[in-house]
Amino acid sequence: MKKFTVDRIEGELAVLECENGSFVNMELDSLPKNIREGDIIRFDSNSCFLSAEETDRRRRKMQKLMDKLFTEE
Secondary structure, three states, X not given: OEEEEEEEEEOXXXXXXXXXXXXXXXXXXXXXXXXXXXXXXXXXXXXXEEOHHHHHHHHHHHHHHHHHHHOOO
């Protein structure tokens, strides 16, 4: 199973970042509905799905890093 992060959405295309750092363009119609930048999408042999749990975990981790970076001490 392959995992991608939605890097950005450009019109009718989503730019997905692969785990190895490469990028792939995919039509939004072929992806789960209502995806957003930063979402994690998993692909298996016949379908793709939004990994909500992993997306939430990643967003929380990024928020903690941002909070730490911008917290005055």
